Amino acid sequence: MLKKIKNNKTKFFNILVFITFSIFILFIAFNHENYEDEAQSWLIARDLSPIGVIKQMAYEGHSPLWYFIIMPFAKLGFPVVSQNIISCLFAIATVYLILKKIDCNKLYKILFIFNGGMIFWYSVIARPYALIPFLLILISIYYKDRKKHPYIYSLLLALLCQTHLIMLPTACLLAAEYYGFGMFKEKNNDKKKLVRGFIIFSISLLVMCTIVLIAKNTCKITDVHINANKIKNMSELNFKIKSTMNNSMKILYGDKKVSGLFYNLVCISISFILIGSFKNLKQAIFFWSQFLFVFLLHSFFWFEIPPRVYIIIITMMFWVINYKYDLKKYENNTLLELGVIMFMILSSIGTYKLAYQDIKENYSTGKITAEYIKKNISKDSIFICTDTELSQSINIYLKKNDYKFYMPNTQKYITYVIFDEKWSKGISSDDVDKAIKKLSHKNIYLLSQIEQQTANLKLLYSSTDKMMKSYYPRYEQYKIYKIKKDVKAATNKHD
Incomplete structure (x- = not known):
């Protein structure tokens, strides 16, 4: 009888957690605006063949796995939110496996499932990172046997x-x-x-x-980041390490100014985890190697972004789940447990604030800009871009081939971006002038992220004041200018 009551309580707990998590992340996903990295993945999957996707990886530095997963939906004309739903489904499947297959304390399950990574960065945001928790939990299921x-x-x-x-x-x-x-x-x-x-x-x-x-x-974007992170002396090394730590703290806290109490509590929790890790050296090596790799990657080669910072939570959970399987005799590890609980709670603060903002405001203004274009600008119009990474977040919300986006530096129509030598040189004002001249017989507009100070352009639309205010905004805000007819005439006459 007692066993039956206990089983019913567990079943009720699992169902409640599963439904709450699923509804929560799907609600955020349907209110989320895809930003340029998400858009880039979708456009690559939509516009390239499988072989083309593999070739494009030379400019992405990613495995093609995620692109192949979303490819059928992108090619069949599904709305772009489909990739966010797919990402959420991986997170939901992860939660199901945790509740059904993982043998660990319910508190750990709750803390991990409703952690900032799981409720946003590895679910709502449609990026390859979404596959990581799912696979690590599957590995955990098979780890013992x-x-x-x-x-x-x-x-x-x-x-x-x-x-x-x-x-x-x-x-x-x-x-x-x-x-x-x-x-x-x-x-x-x-x-x-x-x-x-x-x-x-x-x-x-x-x-x-x-x-x-x-x-x-x-991939020239790699060169940009490596060159920006070049270290010449010890003082620069020290500065870069401190900067990486501070930026990571800002991401976890969700604000440019990190509370001193928060900072100290995070440091204490990491200290507890470090001291407690000596009781299981194998799992400690797994965890701290991953931790150091991410930290050094951010310090010397790349900038900090939340999905990479939150990897520490995923690998920490892997450690907690499999800790007992590597010990001949299990003993309580109070310091480790306390450190893990503290860190999981603290690391969720910033993401819940961001998720709330994403529901209320625009994570990117690409979607509302696309809506303006569909309502006010005729099909077959051409947008001359003044930035090398500007149009993807708009393009994904427009029907394929209804509008074209022209890249002046490559003199080509584009959807996704190729991070090659031409990308690294950017777009000059001369490139834009040549593009206007070349396309003067077309219905053309200028698409820019910054204000264009010239009498020959008429500002039609700006999304600058519609952008979400957050520590980690995408700064994807747009201005659309109509190129006046006298400019076209002047360029043709000059010819």
């Missing part, structure tokens, strides 16, 4: 490699532990299955590393 399932476990590790470069430390360490111990320490393992599993993982790792290495040479 991984020796019995070499093919499934190897496939999951291989897929983890294909989510994002940022997950390579965890994937490689899990693989090294599994294949290394399996081949040389364990006597009862089927070595042939392990070798085949290792081949599956190695191919995936090789593919991801090849993409990253090619992108390092071809």
Whole structure:
């Protein structure tokens, strides 16, 4: 009888958490405006063939996995919110697996499920990062009995490699532990299955590393960030490390000014986790290697963005779930548990504020700008862009081929952006003048993010005052100018 009551309570708890989480993230997703990175993925999937997507990865530095997942929906003409729903479905599936398959304290489940990463960055925001929690939870399900399932476990590790470069430390360490111990320490393992599993993982790792290495040479956005992060002396090194820590804190807190209490509590929680980690060195190595990789990546090569900062939460949960399986005798680890609970609570503050703002305001003004265009500007019009990364967030909300966006520096119509040499040089005023001259016989408009000070342009629309005010805004605000007929006539006469 008591067991039945307990089972019913657990079932009710699981259903309540599952429904609450699902409704919450889907509600945010339907009120979310896709920003340029989300738009870029959708346009690549929509406008390129599978081979074309693979080639484009040289300028993205990503695995094509996410693009292939959303490709059928993009090509069949589904609305762009479809990719946000797909992202949410991965998060919902993750929550289902946690509630149904993961054996751990309910408090940890609640803290992880309703953490800032899960309720926004790995659900609402449609990016490859959405696959990471799903795969890590699947790996956790098989972790205890991984020796019995070499093919499934190897496939999951291989897929983890294909989510994002940022997950390579965890994937490689899990693989090294599994294949290394399996081949040389364990006597009862089927070595042939392990070798085949290792081949599956190695191919995936090789593919991801090849993409990253090619992108390092071809993707010019990488050069921009690496050059911006060049360090010449120890004082610059110290400054960069402090800057990375401060920016990460701002992301977690959700404001430019971080409360001193918040800052100190986060540092205390990390200290507790560090001290408590010595009781399980293997899981500690997994976690801290991933933590250091992300921190150093932000310090020396790339800028801080929330999905990468929140990776610490996902790997922390992996640690908590699998902690007991690596110990011959389980003992309570009060410091570790307290540190994890503190950090999970503290790291959710900023995201809930942002999610609330996303519901009320515009995360990007691309959607409302597209609505203005559809209502007020005739189809077949051409928008001359003054910025190399300007049009994607608008384009995804317009019907394909109804309007065209012209890039003056490449002299081509574009949808997605190619981060090549021409992109890195930007668009000059001469490029814009030449574009106006070339397209003077067309119905043309100027699309800009900044105010254009010239008498030859008439401002029709501005979304500047419609942008969400947040610590992590996208600054995607637009101005549309009508190019006056006398400008076209003047350029033609000058010819």
